[in-house]
Amino acid sequence: MTFLGYIDLYCERTAPGFWNEPINALSNAAFLIAAVLAWRALQASGRRGLAEIALIFLAASIGVGSFLFHTFANGKTELLDVIPIWTFVALYITIVIFRMSNGNYLKTLRICLIVAACVGVGFWTTGRDIATNDAAGPERLNGSLQYLPAIVALWGFALVTLIRRHPARALVVTAAACFTISLGFRTVDLMACRATGVGTHFMWHVLNGAMILALLLALIRHLPRPETPHRDAKVG
Structure with a gap:
């Protein structure tokens, strides 16, 4: 991570400067749109859950942080880009597990620890593929x-909802599909640079905004807060 100077990771950026990635920067409006639509859905539901409000705030923060990264493009704004994303992921997973276990605290803790361990192993095995490096050139994918x-976690969640025939399954599968396609666009950004001139990273933003909206709607409409949370690990 470089805190001094600018970070050049994507096709569209060709030089330092606030407005050198206009398409990548402006496409972050997708996250703000997702937050607004999710907020309206929350208002329509008649519920005022703090969890939903926090996730909607994080969705908007993802858009703001990513906008700052694609304009200032330095190590500090890279943190503003990354931290809201993984905070959203961690909080969303915890809330979903808690609600799908009918408010079972111990079961939620146990599953979250397992998920955290799996994610940690995943990061450890893919840690050398975190970002494009100017000196070394693009890393794998x-x-x-x-x-x-x-x-893997998102498709696992989709599979669980399909097996259970959960009413949220259509939205969760949609979210998983959006994320899969968006990851493809992110991966080929530099490879498509010569053909497109601006790359394809902006589609990562657009489709991830759609993914976050689908996940938030699934939570708001189909995964309400348990009325009486259980503390017994055997419940749920």
Whole structure:
């Protein structure tokens, strides 16, 4: 990570400068749109859950952080890009597990620890593929391999909803499909640079905005907060 100077990771950026990645920067509006639509859905549901509000706030923060990274493009703004994303992922997974286990605290903790361990192993095995490096050139899959744990977790969630015939299954499968396709666009950004001139990274933003909206709607509409959370690990 470089805190001094600018970071050049994507096709569209060709030089330092605030407005050198206009398409990548402006496409982050997808996250803000997702947050607004999710907020409207929450208002329509009649619920005012703090968990939903926090996730909607994080969805908007992802858009703001990514916009800052694609404009200032330095190590500090890279953190503003990454931290809201993984905070959203961690909080969403915890909330979903808690609600699908009918408010079972111990079961939620146990599953979260297992998921965290799997994600940790995933990061450890893909840690050398985190980002494009100016000196060394593009890493394998242009740094997209770091998202392998996330895509596995999301399709695992989709499979669970399909097996259970959960009412959220259509939205969760849609979210998983959006993320899969968006990861493809992120991966080929530099390879498509010569043909497109601007790359394909902006589609990563657009489709991930759609993914986050689908996940938030699934939570708001089909995964309400348990009325009476259980503390017994054997419950649920």
